[in-house]
């Protein structure tokens with residue numbers, strides 16, 4: 334039943350999205366996260382990247398609950414429902430649930446980018462990530478990291494305490510692909526709101542109301558999520 338529901342949702346997304354996304358040269362950013370839950374920083378960083386890098390669309394890509402590096406706290410259904418509420422008023426923001434449907438082992442970013450390249454062959458695709466993840470890729474922590482880097486383009490957002498140029502130049506993998514595929518972006522404001530902080534606040538009876546969209550705050554309250 335769960336699987337059917339996702340398939341249906343995916344079909345709806347695809348039909349709407351694909352019509353919009355097929356023009357040659359269109360620029361699309363893929364923003365992956367557990368979105369557990371989506372926060373105002375996810376939204377603000379996505380809109381800043383879209384504006385500065387002149388992207389036509391941002392695809393919000395909730396990551397699989399099969400990931401072994403993070404234990405998700407709520408169901409896929411809840412995460413997706415909140416993303417939909419959060420992005421509903423921005424026509425540049427889209428949702429794709431691909432990673433929620435794939436077989437175990439195929440939820441890694443390399444395979445996801447491959448999927449999008451086949452789905453949208455005329456688009457310029459960029460994987461959007463924070464500088465912390467650039468450091469992880471440099472450290473060989475990601476699956477198929479050599480292929481991922483050699484076959485894709487990235488927009489990397491500055492994070493406190495990380496020198497992005499140095500992260501590239503010190504990594505044999507990254508520096509040998511430093512041909513413009515890493516577009517670095519310093520937002521100009523180190524706004525740090527994490528999903529972890531929001532989860533902790535809900536769990537402890539704190540008040541994180543203004544750290545995420547009202548509709549998501551209400552959704553969490555109404556569904557009693559993140560309770561200890």
Ligand SMILES: Nc1ncnc2c1ncn2[C@@H]1O[C@H](COP(=O)(O)OP(=O)(O)OP(=O)(O)O)[C@@H](O)[C@H]1O
Pocket residue numbers: 365366367368369372374378461462463464465466490491492523524525526527528529530
């Ligand atoms: N303040 C920020 N500035 C720039 N990039 C960010 C910021 N917060 C998160 N990111 C980036 O957004 C992506 C998704 O981050 P993620 O959702 O894991 O962050 P989070 O809110 O800290 O989540 P959690 O607390 O559950 O680990 C990653 O690429 C991460 O580097």
Ligand SMILES: O=C(O)c1ccc[n+]([C@@H]2O[C@H](COP(=O)([O-])O)[C@@H](O)[C@H]2O)c1
Pocket residue numbers: 364365366367368394396397402403440441442443466474475476
């Ligand atoms: O492909 C990998 O090996 C890989 C390892 C860690 C993270 N990622 C992806 O990076 C994105 C952000 O991850 P995170 O940990 O910040 O939630 C999300 O789309 C993850 O699927 C991907």
